[in-house]
Amino acid sequence: MTDQIPVIAVDGPSGSGKGVVASYLSTQYEYHLLDSGALYRLVGLAARRQGLVLENRPDQEALGDIAQHLDVTFAPTNDPENPLAMTLNGERVESEVRTDEAGVDASLVAAVPSVRDGLFELQQSFRQSPGLVADGRDMGTVIFPEADVKIFLTASAEARAERRYNQLKHKDIGVSLHDLFQSIHARDERDRTREVSPLRPADDAFVIDSTDMDIEEVLNQVQAIVTERLG
Ligand code: DC
Numbered sequence: 001m002t003d004q005i006p007v008i009a010v011d012g013p014s015g016s017g018k019g020v021v022a023s024y025l026s027t028q029y030e031y032h033l034l035d036s037g038a039l040y041r042l043v044g045l046a047a048r049r050q051g052l053v054l055e056n057r058p059d060q061e062a063l064g065d066i067a068q069h070l071d072v073t074f075a076p077t078n079d080p081e082n083p084l085a086m087t088l089n090g091e092r093v094e095s096e097v098r099t100d101e102a103g104v105d106a107s108l109v110a111a112v113p114s115v116r117d118g119l120f121e122l123q124q125s126f127r128q129s130p131g132l133v134a135d136g137r138d139m140g141t142v143i144f145p146e147a148d149v150k151i152f153l154t155a156s157a158e159a160r161a162e163r164r165y166n167q168l169k170h171k172d173i174g175v176s177l178h179d180l181f182q183s184i185h186a187r188d189e190r191d192r193t194r195e196v197s198p199l200r201p202a203d204d205a206f207v208i209d210s211t212d213m214d215i216e217e218v219l220n221q222v223q224a225i226v227t228e229r230l231g
Contacts, residue, residue, distance in 0.1 A: 002124075003146070006031075006131040008226060009139035012153035013188050013199060014103060015160030017210050021153060021222050022135035023083045026076075028223075029133070029230070033076065034126040035084055036136035036143070037106060039119050041097045042088050043067050044105030054108040064114025070122065100164075100183065107187045110137075111194040137191055140202035149229040151222055152201035155211045157185050 008025055012018040019035070026033040044054065046066050052059060075085045086094050096102060109115050123143050126132055134143065140150035155163075161181035168175050191199040201207050206225050210218045 002127045005127050005129055006230060007127060007139075007144045007147040007149075008131070008133045008230075009144050009147040009150045009202070009205075010133060010135045010153065011137055011139050011141075011150070011199070011201065011205070013137075013155075013160065013184075013191065015164050015184060016153040016155050017163075017215060017218055018135055018151075018153045020215055021151065021218060022133045023080070024219055025222070025226060026133040029131060029226075031131035031133050032126055032128050033074075033084065034123060034132060034134040034136070034139075035074070036119075036123055036134065036139065037103075038074070038084065038086060038097060039070070039072070039122065040106035040110045040115070041102045042070060042072050042086070042093070043115055043119070044102055044109045045093060045096055046070065046088060047109060048105065054105055058108065058112060060112050060114045063109055063112050064118045067109075067115040067118025070119070100180075104183065104187060107190050111190060111196070113196045116196050137199040138197040140205050141200065142197045145202070149226050150202045150205035151225065152205040152207045153218070154207065154209050157181060157188060159211045160184055 008031070010018045010022045022033060025031065043063065043066055047054060047063055052062055071089050073087045077083060077085050082094060085092065086097065120143070126134065140147050140152070158181065161177060161184050164180050165175065165177045208218060208221055
């Protein structure tokens with residue numbers, strides 16, 4: 001009976017810290033981890049590799065087909081910077097999947113209803129004993145509306161752009177803060193205003209605004225919420 005397996009849903013825009021929170025919770029509770037954003041990124045990558053155009057009226061049928069038949073694997077690593085190893089058609093692809101370009105492609109394919117339908121069952125299949133931490137945009141609203149705990153993490157677009165800027169600087173990757181802000185802002189708009197499963201907190205989600213918080217404070221708040229719900 002999978003509906004008795006606990007689910008913790010962690011939703012929010014990119015750069016809100018939800019990836020760190022989800023990975024922390026899955027380690028803490030020894031739960032499985034669903035990185036649903038990675039699935040959309042993989043669909044985008046597979047589509048590009050097939051030569052599909054993702055901007056302006058992409059081919060919905062071809063994209064839906066890719067999502068339905070996505071040949072992917074995920075395996076946890078012990079590296080906090082890169083907690084999931086992943087393959088597409090047997091090939092390791094996480095360095096390609098984690099780029100900002102792959103994030104933009106993911107946001108484009110994520111607005112296509114046939115892609116969301118195609119990934120629905122695959123996402124639900126991650127609900128396995130002893131429990132699941134599901135990270136995404138619609139975990140608490142669409143994929144696991146009955147989740148035991150729902151966290152919605154947010155932060156201002158300026159704060160999120162600055163975090164990404166510092167991450168990239170740390171890796172010696174030069175980008176402009178202004179360009180990053182513009183790209184995050186555009187992605188937010190697309191994710192929030194699309195017709196299918198737009199980014200929004202579930203009515204019963206705990207909303208945490210991390211704009212002025214460091215990650216320890218966020219983790220403490222999240223831990224307090226989850227402990228109260230799950231023990
Ligand atoms: O969390 P992420 O940055 O890896 O997500 C990449 C894109 O995928 C994001 O811009 C929106 C989309 N996405 C989605 O629409 N629904 C999800 N459950 C997860 C991600």
